[in-house]
Amino acid sequence: MSTERRKPYPFDRIESKWQQFWDQNATFHALNPGEPGFDASRPKYYVLDMFPYPSGAGLHVGHPEGYTATDILSRFKRMCGFNVLHPMGWDAFGLPAEQYAIKTGQHPAVTTARNVDMFRGQLKRIGFAYDWQREINTTDPKYFRWTQSIFLKLYNSWFNPATNRAESIASYTGEDPDSVRLAYVAEVPVNWCNALGTVLANEEVIDGKSEVGGHPVERRPMRQWMLRITAYADRLINELDGLDWPESIKLLQRNWIGRSEGAEVTFGIQGSNHNVRVFTTRPDTLFGATYLVLAPEHALVDEITTPENKAAVAAYQENCRSKSDLERTELAKDKTGVPTGAFAINPVNGQQIPVWIADYVLTGYGTGAIMAVPAHDTRDFEFATKFQLPVLQVVQPPTEETWQGFTGEGTAVNSGFLDGLSTSDAKRKMAEWLETNGHGKKTIQYKLRDWLFSRQRYWGEPFPIIWENGKHRALTDSELPLTPPEMDDFRPTGTPEPPLSKAKDWLRYSETATRETNTMPQWAGSCWYYLRYCDPLNNERFIGSDVERYWMGADSPTPKPGGVDLYVGGTEHAVLHLLYARFWHKVLFDLGQVSTPEPFQRLVNQGIILGEDGQKMSKSRGNVVNPDDVIAACGADAFRCYEMFMGPLEQMKPWSTAGVEGVSRFLARVWRLAMDENQAGEWTRSAALADIAPDKAQTKVIHATIKKVGEDIETLSFNTAIAQMMVFVNTFTGASPRPLCAIRTLLQLLNPFAPHITEELWEQLGFEGIIADQTWPTYDPAALIEDELELVVQINGKLRDKLTVNRNATTAEIEAAALASPRAVEWTAGKTIRKVIVVPGKLVNIVV
RNA sequence: GCCGAAGUGGCGGAAUGGCAGACGCGCUAGACUCAAAAUCUGGUAUCCGUAAGGGUGUGUGGGUUCGAGUCCCACCUUCGGCACCA
Numbered sequence: 001m002s003t004e005r006r007k008p009y010p011f012d013r014i015e016s017k018w019q020q021f022w023d024q025n026a027t028f029h030a031l032n033p034g035e036p037g038f039d040a041s042r043p044k045y046y047v048l049d050m051f052p053y054p055s056g057a058g059l060h061v062g063h064p065e066g067y068t069a070t071d072i073l074s075r076f077k078r079m080c081g082f083n084v085l086h087p088m089g090w091d092a093f094g095l096p097a098e099q100y101a102i103k104t105g106q107h108p109a110v111t112t113a114r115n116v117d118m119f120r121g122q123l124k125r126i127g128f129a130y131d132w133q134r135e136i137n138t139t140d141p142k143y144f145r146w147t148q149s150i151f152l153k154l155y156n157s158w159f160n161p162a163t164n165r166a167e168s169i170a171s172y173t174g175e176d177p178d179s180v181r182l183a184y185v186a187e188v189p190v191n192w193c194n195a196l197g198t199v200l201a202n203e204e205v206i207d208g209k210s211e212v213g214g215h216p217v218e219r220r221p222m223r224q225w226m227l228r229i230t231a232y233a234d235r236l237i238n239e240l241d242g243l244d245w246p247e248s249i250k251l252l253q254r255n256w257i258g259r260s261e262g263a264e265v266t267f268g269i270q271g272s273n274h275n276v277r278v279f280t281t282r283p284d285t286l287f288g289a290t291y292l293v294l295a296p297e298h299a300l301v302d303e304i305t306t307p308e309n310k311a312a313v314a315a316y317q318e319n320c321r322s323k324s325d326l327e328r329t330e331l332a333k334d335k336t337g338v339p340t341g342a343f344a345i346n347p348v349n350g351q352q353i354p355v356w357i358a359d360y361v362l363t364g365y366g367t368g369a370i371m372a373v374p375a376h377d378t379r380d381f382e383f384a385t386k387f388q389l390p391v392l393q394v395v396q397p398p399t400e401e402t403w404q405g406f407t408g409e410g411t412a413v414n415s416g417f418l419d420g421l422s423t424s425d426a427k428r429k430m431a432e433w434l435e436t437n438g439h440g441k442k443t444i445q446y447k448l449r450d451w452l453f454s455r456q457r458y459w460g461e462p463f464p465i466i467w468e469n470g471k472h473r474a475l476t477d478s479e480l481p482l483t484p485p486e487m488d489d490f491r492p493t494g495t496p497e498p499p500l501s502k503a504k505d506w507l508r509y510s511e512t513a514t515r516e517t518n519t520m521p522q523w524a525g526s527c528w529y530y531l532r533y534c535d536p537l538n539n540e541r542f543i544g545s546d547v548e549r550y551w552m553g554a555d556s557p558t559p560k561p562g563g564v565d566l567y568v569g570g571t572e573h574a575v576l577h578l579l580y581a582r583f584w585h586k587v588l589f590d591l592g593q594v595s596t597p598e599p600f601q602r603l604v605n606q607g608i609i610l611g612e613d614g615q616k617m618s619k620s621r622g623n624v625v626n627p628d629d630v631i632a633a634c635g636a637d638a639f640r641c642y643e644m645f646m647g648p649l650e651q652m653k654p655w656s657t658a659g660v661e662g663v664s665r666f667l668a669r670v671w672r673l674a675m676d677e678n679q680a681g682e683w684t685r686s687a688a689l690a691d692i693a694p695d696k697a698q699t700k701v702i703h704a705t706i707k708k709v710g711e712d713i714e715t716l717s718f719n720t721a722i723a724q725m726m727v728f729v730n731t732f733t734g735a736s737p738r739p740l741c742a743i744r745t746l747l748q749l750l751n752p753f754a755p756h757i758t759e760e761l762w763e764q765l766g767f768e769g770i771i772a773d774q775t776w777p778t779y780d781p782a783a784l785i786e787d788e789l790e791l792v793v794q795i796n797g798k799l800r801d802k803l804t805v806n807r808n809a810t811t812a813e814i815e816a817a818a819l820a821s822p823r824a825v826e827w828t829a830g831k832t833i834r835k836v837i838v839v840p841g842k843l844v845n846i847v848v
Numbered sequence: 849g850c851c852g853a854a855g856u857g858g859c860g861g862a863a864u865g866g867c868a869g870a871c872g873c874g875c876u877a878g879a880c881u882c883a884a885a886a887u888c889u890g891g892u893a894u895c896c897g898u899a900a901g902g903g904u905g906u907g908u909g910g911g912u913u914c915g916a917g918u919c920c921c922a923c924c925u926u927c928g929g930c931a932c933c934a
Contacts (some may be wrong), residue, residue: 006927008886008887017894056904058887067853206874207931225878248852248853248928249853251851251852251929252851252930253930255852255929255930256849256929256930260933260934262934278934279933279934280934281933283932293934335933337934358932359932360932360934361862361932361934362932362933362934364933366933368889368933369934370934372934373934377934378849378932379932379934380934382932445933445934446932446933447933497909519870568898571928571929574929575929582862587908623886644908645860645871645872646860646861647860647861648861652854652927652928653853654859654860655862656873656875657857657873658872658873659859659860659872659873661873662871662872662873662909663872665872666871668887669887670889684904708925719860719861719862719872720861720862720870720871722871722872723861723871723872724870724871725868725871726870726871727870727871730871734888734889746863746924792865792866792867794866794867794914794915796914797866797913797914797915798915799867801868834914835914836914837866837915839866839913842866842867843866843867843915845913845914845915846914847915
């Protein structure tokens with residue numbers, strides 16, 4: 001006797017069978033325009049997953065959540081007659097692979113290839129309908145050749161403020177083209193992480209620590225490659241409006257870009273011809289400026305500091321320099337600073353105000369200098385209180401509030417020509433005054449910094465750049481791909497010098513020229529991968545233009561801005577990948593390389609799946625669920641359906657083993673609708689199946705299910721779609737004889753969710769072809785209408801009785817029937833009926 | 849501190865302003881069985897009541913409405929993001 005629990009249906013046998021079938025027949029291969037057999041009359045649907053980083057740990061249950069959602073949609077759209085593009089690939093450059101390689105001594109290419117094989121195998125065992133002929137890998141020279149090529153497009157372009165778009169550098173008529181390129185070299189204060197041996201982008205630093213590994217990060221000036229994303233700040237904000245993205249993600253991007261309107265004001269320095277420019281969002285408070293603060297790193301500090309203050313200023317500067325970012329932010333509760341001894345002249349009233357330095361003014365934002373208006377700015381108020389600087393009211397709050405530290409809007413006071421004006425009017429008037437008198441102008445500032453694009457790593461795309469006589473220049477496209485050198489020792493050098501600098505042969509380009517030794521960050525490959533899927537084998541271009549226009553939807557008749565039709569992934573990329581990719585896409589759009597301004601039309605974030613204990617899954621908690629185990633126990637179809645049945649896609653939700661078993665039972669019930677088990681334990685076609693028409697009630701369930709499942713798939717409400725199919729199955733479980741056509745319809749509706757079992761039953765029941773190639777069923781609205789309706793009778797809004805009326809009953813008839821219903825009579829006895837509300841088809845409410 | 853999202857049975861969750869708790873899990877009773885598993889059928893918010901029935905219920909307090917889980921105002925809690933951005 002076997003101790004192993006008997007399988008509720010033979011999923012293990014049928015799942016591998018159909019996975020092989022789809023593979024061998026390339027069932028889900030999508031043809032490109034121009035290829036034989038391509039049907040141009042069909043609309044296109046491009047549904048994209050965020051491709052995984054193939055880590056050594058393998059797939060976890062979080063990956064397939066989004067992947068199953070897109071798989072259901074792509075199979076559904078295919079059945080609805082669309083040409084569907086649904087690809088998968090590998091984002092395989094990156095730190096973990098390199099660190100693992102350093103630890104084990106294996107080349108990252110070797111471990112990466114192994115991990116990719118593991119991931120691919122796992123994804124295939126879940127039965128995803130990917131077009132595997134379009135698989136890409138960012139570490140493949142045939143791929144990163146084009147990543148390098150696109151980098152060169154950025155290098156060879158500049159942002160023309162007159163046209164508000166990128167143009168070829170050839171159209172730039174200024175002195176120094178290198179100062180305007182979209183990819184440029186600059187000596188900037190960067191986030192240096194000593195433990196990782198590399199610099200990091202602002203987006204990769206969380207609370208002063210590296211996002212990868214949580215190591216301390218310090219600021220230091222270094223010469224680095226930068227991408228001029230700030231040129232696109234406005235467009236990156238404005239063009240969010242047309243996108244079908246979660247509002248929360250749009251907001252995260254807007255806040256990250258951090259646009260603020262204000263004015264620049266120029267202050268003279270007493271007894272010197274230096275000027276200090278400050279940025280303020282409140283030019284209306286200029287009369288209230290009682291001191292000026294420069295960032296400790298401000299270039300003018302040394303020039304204006306008076307001799308008697310030099311020592312204190314230098315000490316303060318040194319102190320700030322040695323502070324880590326963490327110390328500067330975490331311990332920032334207390335304001336610090338020192339006076340320079342210099343005085344600035346307020347242009348609006350000629351008043352002399354002291355100039356201080358303090359680290360609450362940041363060097364990277366605005367002009368690195370502020371005018372302090374302690375009466376109406378919290379930070380200035382704290383600083384002024386601590387150092388006993390004067391506080392002068394210039395805004396009258398609209399209510400009884402105290403004006404001290406009031407930062408809202410009100411009425412200007414003590415402000416000369418602004419007195420009596422509202423804050424917004426005063427802002428406008430002051431900006432005009434500044435401009436007319438040459439003391440400043442309206443400006444816009446952004447929190448967004450240019451993108452630090454170089455890393456001191458081995459496992460990344462080398463820059464297609466060479467250096468000669470201290471100048472950089474681009475490789476030609478024909479010299480690509482530039483592959484990394486074969487190296488035995490690719491560890492960081494322990495200095496800011498990248499590991500590639502150790503590859504002396506590779507480094508040497510010619511007698512007088514050497515190669516750039518930095519590599520690109522992991523984000524480079526993912527900035528454009530969705531384009532390569534459209535045309536993965538193209539050797540001439542990164543994407544063919546006809547193919548691009550078709551799959552990205554430039555020619556589609558819908559009024560949408562185009563792009564990928566549905567993109568599903570986690571929120572962790574809100575200000576990283578999703579911002580970077582939009583930026584690259586816009587550059588390519590400006591340069592005429594792609595035809596749509598935005599890459600991703602509709603974005604959906606799947607929620608995190610927690611462990612069974614309601615905690616975040618982690619190895620240390622021991623609550624990690626491995627998809628392979630679930631599939632071995634219950635099958636891929638149950639795994640897919642359970643992930644979709646858990647709850648709304650976008651919501652965070654805990655895993656439940658009992659829940660998987662419940663869904664597995666549902667699939668077993670579907671199986672038994674079609675199959676009987678004989679004495680020998682073999683499954684044969686169910687004897688209850690018959691070529692009969694469903695009865696009226698059954699017909700209604702069939703059509704209601706067709707309607708609901710179709711609508712729910714479009715809105716990604718998979719949990720309720722499955723619930724409705726459960727209702728369907730519950731309806732037919734007890735039915736004998738059982739109408740064959742009903743089972744046929746159920747299989748079609750269930751196919752996108754549970755592709756293996758439905759394909760197998762389709763074959764077992766002898767239906768034509770394979771189910772994946774069938775057309776999605778349509779429903780008959782007439783079948784949903786019943787002759788008799790059940791109406792609710794309410795007294796004062798409370799349910800008191802129910803009533804069955806003919807669907808053609810008039811309002812008057814319904815009202816009369818309701819008033820005559822036994823319980824209504826009871827409840828209204830001896831009372832005056834004030835009002836009767838009849839909602840046709842729904843209820844009657846009697847107000848007494 | 850600022851911004852955002854969410855609070856519904858024992859649990860996951862469902863509900864165009866119109867019967868709160870669909871569907872599933874769990875629990876429970878019954879059928880089948882020598883017995884168990886599996887399967888099938890029924891029950892399952894809570895309080896009062898033998899029952900019929902009634903009261904109370906969607907984080908808290910107000911409001912709009914014939915009618916509020918749903919809309920408005922205030923607050924509480926949890927989660928996520930930003931964090932001296934002038």
